[in-house]
Amino acid sequence: MIAMLLSEHASGALVAASSSGPTWLLILGPAGAGGLYFALWNYYRNTSKSHSFESETRIEAKPVTGQDTKVNEIKDTKRSGIDGANGTAHRTRVQRLDP
C-alpha cells in the first residue's frame, strides 16, 4: 500500500524535477513525505468522499442545446488555461439567474 502510494507521488515529482534541473531533485524528499502523509490520511478519513448523485441517479436528459459566440481574442498570454475554469467543478455554484 505504502509502496504503491509512494511510487505514484515520487514518479510525479521525479518528472517535474528532472525537467527543471537537478537541484530541484532535492525537493523530492519533503514532497514524498508530504504526499505520503496526505495520501494515507485521505485513505483513512475519506473526508472528500460523497455520493456522486450526478452520475448515480437515474437521469433522462434531452439533447443539450446552446450557442457559441466568438467575442474576443487573446494574444501573448502566459496562462495555459482560462482563468477560473470550472467546467468540471459541477458543484461549484456561480451567480444565479432569476428563474
Add this chain to the structure above:
Amino acid sequence: MTNLPPPGEGAQPPPGGGARPPANDTTVGPLPNPTANPTIDTRNERLGDGVNRCPKCGSTEIQLRPSVGMLVCLFCRHEWAEARLDETISNGDLTTLSGTTMGSGAANIDTGAGSLITMKCAGCGAEVVVNTAEQMGARCHWCRHVLTVNEQVANGAVPDAVLPFAITHDAAMEKIREFAGKRRTFADRAFVNGFKPENVVGVYMPYMVVDGNVSADVVGSGEVETRRYTRGSGDDEETFYDADVYQVQRHVDFTVDDLTIEASSERGQMNSALNTNNVINTILPFDTENAVKWNASYLTGFTSEKRDQDVDKMSPLLENQLLSIARSQVASSIGQYDRGVRWERERVQVHGTRWVAMYLPVWLYSHFQERDGKSMVHYIAVNGRTGEVMGSVPVSTGRLLAAALTVGTVIEGIVIAMLGASR
C-alpha cells in the same frame, strides 16, 4: 446528447437543429401549474397504531427477515411482505410532472408535535409510550404484546415507505471488519484496541426521495487555443499562447428519478472538520424502487432516526443538486474548449417535483474520539441493501508522521546520492 459543432467565427446556430430556444429565453418548457400541488395518500390503512397481528396466527411477534426481505411471524413462521410503493405511486412520464406533489408521509412537520407517542395496548389496556425519535415500536411491559406506530403522525416519524434491510448483521460486521482491517496500521490505537464490529447497529435513516422535471441554463466563457510558441532559450525559455474567447450558452431539459436527499438536519450537515456524515452520504444510492408501504414491523430490532426537515426547507438543497446535475449534463458539450470553460451564471427552472419520505437501511459502526478538547464521531457505514461500505478511521498522527518522515528521508538520501554520483 448531441455533439456540438466546434466553435467558429461569429454566432452559431443552436446545436441540435435549433429546436430549442436560446439560453436567455425564459419561456422554456411547461410552466408549473400553481394549482397542482396534490398529496398522494400513502397510508397503510390495513394497519393502525398499537397491536398489529400476524395475518395467519394473530401473534404480534413479527420482524424482518433480511435475507429474503420478508416479514416473518416468529410463532408460525408465516412470511409476507407489504406491497411496493411503486404500485401506489406510479412513476408515469416525468416530463409531464408539474407543481409540487408529495406523499402524505412527507407532509410538513407540526413543530408542536413531540416525539413521544402514547398507545393503548389492545391486549391488556395498558398505556405504552414510544419515543419515535429512535424507534417505531415497543413491547407492552404488562402483557408482552409488541405495539407498533403505523398511523402517519404530524411529527414526521412515519414516512411514506420503508426499504427493508437486505444485508444481515453478520454480513455487515464482516464488511466493517474488512474495511477497518485495511486501515489498521496507521489507525488511532484507541480505535484499534476498542474495535468490536459486532457493535454495528442497524439504523433506518430518514430521506426524501425526489423525482423532478427540470430545465437549466448555464452561461460563461470558453477559450480555444489558436497558437502556442516559446520565447527565449535555456532557463529563460517561456511558453506563450494565443486563444479565441467565446461566450458559451447551454440549455438542457432533464428529469431525475429518485434523487435521494437526507431529511435529517443533523445528517445533512456535512462538514468534514466537525463530523463524518459524508461517509453515510457516500453509500448512496439505494434501490429505492423496491421500497414498500410503511409497516413498523420492518423496524423491529432496529433503531430509526426521525425526519425533521420539510419539503420547503429542502428545496434549496434540491435546486443546488439539480444545478450540479445540469452542469454535469452539459460537460460533454464543451470538449472543444481546450483551454477550459468558466461558467459565470446559471439558472434552474423546476417545473415539477414529487417528494416521498422514506426510511432507508444503514448499518452503522461508530467510534467516539476526543482529542485536544475536540470530539468527533467516526462512522463506518454499510448500505443495508447493496453492501457498499465507506468509513472514517481516526488516524494516529504520530505513526503517520513517522512513516512519512522515514520515507521522505530515504527518498532524499537516494536523491543526494544520485546528485553526488552525477558530479
